[in-house]
Amino acid sequence: MPLTEPGTLGRLRWLSVTYFDLAIIGSGSGNSLITPYWDDKKVAIIDGGTFGGTCLNVGCIPTKMFVYPAQLASAAKEAAALGVDMVVKDVRWQEVRDRVFGRIDAISDGGRRYRDEELDNVTLYPEYAKFIGPKTLVTASGESIEAERIVIAAGSRAHLPDVPGIDLPQVHTSDTVMRIDQLPERVLVVGGGFIAAEFAAVFSGFDCEVTQINRSAPLLKSEDRIVSERFTAAAAAQWNLKLGWTLSRIEEAGSGVRATIAGADGGEAVVDADIVLVATGRLTNADSLDIQAAGLDLEEDGRLAVDEFQRVLAGGIPAEGIWALGDVSSPYQLKHVANHEARVVTHNLEHPDDLRRSDHRFVPSAVFTRPQIASVGLTEEQARQDAEVSGAQIVTVIQEYGTTAYGWAMEDPTGFVKLIADKATGQLLGAHIMGHEASILIQPLIQAMSFGLDAYTMAHGQYWIHSALTEVVENALLALGTDAPST
Numbered sequence: 407m408p409l410t411e412p413g414t415l416g417r418l419r420w421l422s423v424t425y426f427d428l429a430i431i432g433s434g435s436g437n438s439l440i441t442p443y444w445d446d447k448k449v450a451i452i453d454g455g456t457f458g459g460t461c462l463n464v465g466c467i468p469t470k471m472f473v474y475p476a477q478l479a480s481a482a483k484e485a486a487a488l489g490v491d492m493v494v495k496d497v498r499w500q501e502v503r504d505r506v507f508g509r510i511d512a513i514s515d516g517g518r519r520y521r522d523e524e525l526d527n528v529t530l531y532p533e534y535a536k537f538i539g540p541k542t543l544v545t546a547s548g549e550s551i552e553a554e555r556i557v558i559a560a561g562s563r564a565h566l567p568d569v570p571g572i573d574l575p576q577v578h579t580s581d582t583v584m585r586i587d588q589l590p591e592r593v594l595v596v597g598g599g600f601i602a603a604e605f606a607a608v609f610s611g612f613d614c615e616v617t618q619i620n621r622s623a624p625l626l627k628s629e630d631r632i633v634s635e636r637f638t639a640a641a642a643a644q645w646n647l648k649l650g651w652t653l654s655r656i657e658e659a660g661s662g663v664r665a666t667i668a669g670a671d672g673g674e675a676v677v678d679a680d681i682v683l684v685a686t687g688r689l690t691n692a693d694s695l696d697i698q699a700a701g702l703d704l705e706e707d708g709r710l711a712v713d714e715f716q717r718v719l720a721g722g723i724p725a726e727g728i729w730a731l732g733d734v735s736s737p738y739q740l741k742h743v744a745n746h747e748a749r750v751v752t753h754n755l756e757h758p759d760d761l762r763r764s765d766h767r768f769v770p771s772a773v774f775t776r777p778q779i780a781s782v783g784l785t786e787e788q789a790r791q792d793a794e795v796s797g798a799q800i801v802t803v804i805q806e807y808g809t810t811a812y813g814w815a816m817e818d819p820t821g822f823v824k825l826i827a828d829k830a831t832g833q834l835l836g837a838h839i840m841g842h843e844a845s846i847l848i849q850p851l852i853q854a855m856s857f858g859l860d861a862y863t864m865a866h867g868q869y870w871i872h873s874a875l876t877e878v879v880e881n882a883l884l885a886l887g888t889d890a891p892s893t
C-alpha cells in the first residue's frame with residue numbers, strides 16, 4: 407500500500423495543516439457517515455483505493471452478481487433428476503463481467519464525484535493516509551490534516567501466503583479475479599473459507615474445472631460441524647477437493663501455471679491451472695495507519711481496539727474523538743456489521759451526550775456458495791460448552807428440506823435446518839441452514855432471536871404458508887419440542 411514517502415515528516419514542518427470538524431479514513435461504510443448534520447461543518451473523506459470500498463467494488467455486490475448467473479447455469483445439472491434435460495450452450499463471460507462492472511463502476515464514480523465536486527463542505531483526498539499525531543493525519547502526497555473527530559473505517563485486505571510465484575499474473579485474489587478477460591478452463595482455488603466457497607461455486611457453475619485445496623478439513627470450519635461436514639461432501643460432489651494440502655510454490659507453465667502443493671504427510675503433488683485464486687483470509691488495515699503516533703490500542707489479532715460505543719481505545723480508555731468501524735476493528739468482517747457500526751458511529755458523533763452501543767448479540771452470515779449456507783448464533787459445540795457452565799439443558803434438531811412438500815418438489819437431497827435451543831425457555835441459541843435460499847429462510851430465525859421470541863410461540867403463534875419452503879423452519883421449530891412459555 408503506497409503510504410507516505412520517507413522524509414515526508416521533515417518536509418511537513420513547512421506545510422500548512424488543514425483543519426476539519428470530521429475526517430473519515432475509508433470511503434466504504436465510512437462514506438455513509440456524512441449526513442445533513444455535517445452540512446455546515448468541514449468534512450474530509452480520505453481513500454487511496456477505489457471510492458466506495460470493498461463491498462461495492464470487489465466484495466459482496468459483484469460476487470453475488472456472478473453467483474446468480476452461475477446458479478442459473480448449474481441448474482441445468484440439477485434439472486435432469488426432475489425429468490428436465492437442459493443444456494447450457496454458452497457462458498458469455500465478458501458479458502457477464504461487463505454487466506457487473508457496468509453497473510458497479512458507475513456507482514463508484516458517481517459517489518466519488520458527488521463527494522468531490524457537489525458537496526461544498528466535503529473535501530475528498532484520493533490518497534492513503536496515516537497518523538502523525540493524536541488528531542493529525544498525513545496523506546501520501548504530504549497533505550497534513552487535523553480534525554476534531556476522526557473515524558477510522560479503513561477496512562481489510564486480502565492475505566497472501568509467502569510462497570514463490572505468488573506474484574505471477576495468473577495468481578489472483580478476489581480483488582482481481584472478477585475482472586479477468588476470459589473464462590478459464592481450469593481454476594485452482596486456495597483456501598477453505600467464505601471467498602473460496604463462493605468462487606469455487608461460481609467457476610464450477612460456469613463449467614470450469616475447479617480444484618480447491620485447503621490445509622485443513624472440513625471446509626468452512628467456523629460453521630456448525632454438521633454444516634462443515636455436509637458442505638464439504640456437497641463440494642466434493644461438484645469440484646475437485648484436496649484437503650490437508652498447502653500451497654508451496656507456483657510456476658508458469660505455458661499460458662497457465664503449475665502449483666506445487668505439500669501434503670500433511672510430507673508428500674508433494676502438482677495442480678495445473680489457468681488461474682489461481684488465493685482466498686486465505688483478510689487482514690485488518692490497522693497496521694497501515696501508524697496508529698502508534700496516536701497512541702491507539704490494537705487487539706491481539708491486529709484489529710483496532712474499540713469499546714461498545716465504537717470509540718477507539720488508547721491505553722485501555724477511549725481516545726477522545728477517535729472512532730472506528732467495520733473490518734479495521736470488527737471481528738466479523740461482514741458488510742451488515744460494518745453498516746450497523748456505521749449507524750452507531752453516525753449517532754454517537756451527532757449525540758455525544760447520548761451514546762449508543764453496537765449490538766453484536768446475533769450476527770448472522772450467509773455464504774453464497776452451492777448449496778447456500780446461513781447461520782446465526784451459537785454452534786452446537788459452543789452451546790454445549792456454555793451449558794456445561796450454566797447447567798442449562800440444550801435441545802437440537804435437524805430437519806431436512808426433503809421432509810417438506812417444497813423439498814419433494816425440488817427432490818432436494820442435501821438441504822437442512824439445524825436449530826439449537828434452551829430446553830427450559832425455548833429460546834433459540836443457534837440456527838444453521840444449508841440449502842436453497844438459506845440466506846432468506848434464516849431471516850425469521852434471526853428475528854426471533856433478536857426479539858426474544860421462543861420456539862414454541864414462533865411455531866404456533868402464526869400461519870406458515872403451505873407449501874412454501876418455510877415449512878422446513880416451522881417443522882424444525884415444532885420438532886424441538888419446547889413448551890409454551892409460562893405466563
Ligand SMILES: Cc1cc2nc3c(=O)[nH]c(=O)nc-3n(C[C@H](O)[C@H](O)[C@H](O)COP(=O)(O)OP(=O)(O)OC[C@H]3O[C@@H](n4cnc5c(N)ncnc54)[C@H](O)[C@@H]3O)c2cc1C
Pocket residue numbers: 431432433434435436452453454455456457458459460461462464465466467469533534535536559560561562580601691694695731732733734738739740741742743744
Ligand atoms: C469477495 C468478498 C465478498 C464479500 N461478500 C460479502 C457478503 O456477501 N456479505 C457480507 O456481509 N460481507 C461480505 N464481504 C465482506 C465485506 O465486503 C466487508 O466486511 C465490508 O465491505 C467492510 O467494510 P468497511 O467499510 O469496513 O471497509 P471497506 O469497504 O474495505 O473500506 C475501507 C476503505 O478504506 C480505504 N483505506 C484503507 N486504508 C486506508 C488509508 N490508510 N488511508 C485512506 N484510505 C484507506 C480502502 O481503500 C477502502 O476503500 C465480502 C468481502 C469480500 C472480499
Ligand SMILES: NC(=O)c1ccc[n+]([C@@H]2O[C@H](COP(=O)([O-])OP(=O)(O)OC[C@H]3O[C@@H](n4cnc5c(N)ncnc54)[C@H](O)[C@@H]3O)[C@@H](O)[C@H]2O)c1
Pocket residue numbers: 567596597598599600601602604620621622626652653685686687688738739740771772773774
Ligand atoms: N458471504 C459473505 O458474507 C462473505 C463472502 C466473502 C467474504 N466474506 C468475508 O471476508 C472474509 C475473508 O474471506 P476468506 O474466505 O478469505 O477468509 P476466511 O477466514 O473465511 O477463510 C480463510 C481460509 O484460508 C485458509 N488459510 C489461511 N491461511 C492459509 C495459508 N497460509 N495457506 C493455505 N490456507 C490458508 C484458512 O484455513 C481458511 O480456510 C470472511 O471471513 C468473511 O467475513 C464474507
